[in-house]
Amino acid sequence: MSHSSMWGSISGIIRRDLLLAMRRWSDAAMSLFFLVIVVSLFPLGVGPEPAVLRTIAPGVLWVAALLTCLLSLARVFTPDYLDGVLEQMVLVPQPLSLLVLGKVLAHWVISGFPVVLLSPLLGLQFGLEGEALGVLVLSLLLGTPTLSMIGAIGAALVLGVRGSGLLVALLVLPLYVPVLIFGAGAVTSSVAGIGGEANLSLLGACLVLSLFLAPWATAAALRIALE
Amino acid sequence: MIWSKYSAPQVFYPLAGRLIPWFAAVAVLLMIVGLYMGFFVAPTDFQQGESYRIIFVHVPAAWMSMFLYVVMAIWAGVGMGLNARLSFMMAQAIAPTGAMFTFLALLTGAMWGKPTWGAWWVWDARLTSELILLFQYAGVMLLRTSIDDARRADRSSAVFALVGVVNVPIIYYSVQWWNTLHQGASVSMATGSKMAATMLMAMLIMTIAFWLYSIAVILARVRCVMVERESLPTWDEKPAAMSEAVEAR
Amino acid sequence: MQWGSASEFFAMGGYGLYVWTSFIATALCMIWEVLALWRRRVAARAEQRAALLGGTDETAA
Numbered sequence: 181m182s183h184s185s186m187w188g189s190i191s192g193i194i195r196r197d198l199l200l201a202m203r204r205w206s207d208a209a210m211s212l213f214f215l216v217i218v219v220s221l222f223p224l225g226v227g228p229e230p231a232v233l234r235t236i237a238p239g240v241l242w243v244a245a246l247l248t249c250l251l252s253l254a255r256v257f258t259p260d261y262l263d264g265v266l267e268q269m270v271l272v273p274q275p276l277s278l279l280v281l282g283k284v285l286a287h288w289v290i291s292g293f294p295v296v297l298l299s300p301l302l303g304l305q306f307g308l309e310g311e312a313l314g315v316l317v318l319s320l321l322l323g324t325p326t327l328s329m330i331g332a333i334g335a336a337l338v339l340g341v342r343g344s345g346l347l348v349a350l351l352v353l354p355l356y357v358p359v360l361i362f363g364a365g366a367v368t369s370s371v372a373g374i375g376g377e378a379n380l381s382l383l384g385a386c387l388v389l390s391l392f393l394a395p396w397a398t399a400a401a402l403r404i405a406l407e
Numbered sequence: 408m409i410w411s412k413y414s415a416p417q418v419f420y421p422l423a424g425r426l427i428p429w430f431a432a433v434a435v436l437l438m439i440v441g442l443y444m445g446f447f448v449a450p451t452d453f454q455q456g457e458s459y460r461i462i463f464v465h466v467p468a469a470w471m472s473m474f475l476y477v478v479m480a481i482w483a484g485v486g487m488g489l490n491a492r493l494s495f496m497m498a499q500a501i502a503p504t505g506a507m508f509t510f511l512a513l514l515t516g517a518m519w520g521k522p523t524w525g526a527w528w529v530w531d532a533r534l535t536s537e538l539i540l541l542f543q544y545a546g547v548m549l550l551r552t553s554i555d556d557a558r559r560a561d562r563s564s565a566v567f568a569l570v571g572v573v574n575v576p577i578i579y580y581s582v583q584w585w586n587t588l589h590q591g592a593s594v595s596m597a598t599g600s601k602m603a604a605t606m607l608m609a610m611l612i613m614t615i616a617f618w619l620y621s622i623a624v625i626l627a628r629v630r631c632v633m634v635e636r637e638s639l640p641t642w643d644e645k646p647a648a649m650s651e652a653v654e655a656r
Numbered sequence: 657m658q659w660g661s662a663s664e665f666f667a668m669g670g671y672g673l674y675v676w677t678s679f680i681a682t683a684l685c686m687i688w689e690v691l692a693l694w695r696r697r698v699a700a701r702a703e704q705r706a707a708l709l710g711g712t713d714e715t716a717a
Contacts, residue, residue, distance in 0.1 A: 457669035
């Protein structure tokens with residue numbers, strides 16, 4: 181297959197999914213509200229001490245981002261599964277893993293990228309500033325696509341299974357641990373003045389690894405689910 | 408090919424049945440030898456005192472938990488590659504025993520950590536990866552039980568088991584890395600003292616005993632799975648008793 | 657042999673609680689697993705037998 185048609189099929193999927201998401205924009209908005217509410221609960225629970233908040237900020241913000249991504253996973257494949265589009269996707273000549281890549285990228289644009297955009301505001305709530313705020317944004321920019329990639333595997337595995345909402349959390353959260361460690365670690369070391377470069381490059385490595393492996397595993401899981 | 412010969416259910420089922428007592432007997436024997444060596448031959452550790460004797464169950468359990476996950480993933484991979492039902496059944500049979508050893512590794516690790524480190528739990532790389540391993544075992548088993556169709560259950564849990572194999576080493580190294588960042592939590596599992604030869608011997612014997620125990624239990628479980636899945640197996644080891652029961656009616 | 661008496665053995669140099677909890681928990685888990693498997697096997701075979709007998713019943717009728 182030529183390079184241009186490969187890109188064409190991916191961008192076609194992305195355009196279609198973005199258009200569909202635009203029509204149901206309230207879904208995406210709800211996950212963002214969830215993120216803001218969860219993050220705002222922590223200072224209320226822990227207390228307003230700025231030093232404490234600054235210490236817990238990287239972990240809290242990253243865990244909240246993880247949960248937000250988790251909540252939106254059901255939207256990656258379920259609508260297409262229910263109306264039969266997914267079965268057509270398995271049959272088209274383009275490799276399924278490429279179409280999956282397109283769908284996951286669209287999912288990231290809808291639910292991951294807004295988290296990145298919102299994160300400086302949330303960081304300010306916790307007294308992060310300057311370089312740490314920049315590292316937070318950068319770590320989420322590198323980490324949230326990986327979350328979407330890994331999450332898609334789980335979403336495909338539980339497609340149409342009873343109790344899939346809770347099950348996907350149990351499957352995916354353990355797989356999110358490395359991203360959480362590196363992501364929160366980048367911000368923590370930046371706050372501590374060590375600089376987050378090492379953690380950020382490890383996050384990048386996770387992203388590359390997941391870009392290569394996850395679409396393939398997701399495609400396998402989808403084929404199994406649709407058999 | 409030998410593999411295809413023994414993988415036929417009607418051959419494998421009775422063969423496994425004949426092997427189980429041997430594995431079980433040797434496992435029990437080695438456990439008795441290992442416990443004797445661990446409690447009566449191995450000397451007291453000059454740093455940790457008697458509490459170190461926990462490692463005679465802790466280390467074998469931890470090794471088995473990791474090893475069984477890899478073996479489970481290999482069977483899952485073979486099942487995916489060759490479309491072999493027996494491979495999936497082996498993967499299914501391994502998961503509960505692996506999860507049990509992971510749980511035991513965590514429990515005995517806490518029992519060892521409290522007197523040694525003064526805390527039931529520390530976020531050390533090994534403990535953390537064991538914890539995540541337990542979650543992954545749970546994920547494999549829950550995914551299987553949530554899917555009614557046996558074929559899909561086999562394959563979906565196989566995919567998850569294989570993805571998990573990539574995850575555990577990454578977690579191990581990431582936590583190690585993370586601990587160098589959080590200086591306070593950096594604790595080393597190394598005892599500092601050189602292990603006496605008898606200590607090492609007792610630990611190895613217990614490990615082999617746990618390994619043989621696992622084989623026996625897993626073979627027994629895979630036989631259960633085979634009976635449960637095939638509605639009417641013709642390869643039961645006592646066909647005579649069966650036909651008598653039928654005759655009697 | 658480093659133990660002077662049985663009570664010294666059970667005390668494990670003051671670490672008895674930790675040591676014996678570990679070993680007893682391991683033993684209990686293993687015994688439980690074997691018993692659970694035994695019961696599972698009995699149940700599976702009973703079901704198999706019932707299916708077999710039920711099957712012949714149908715063909716006889």
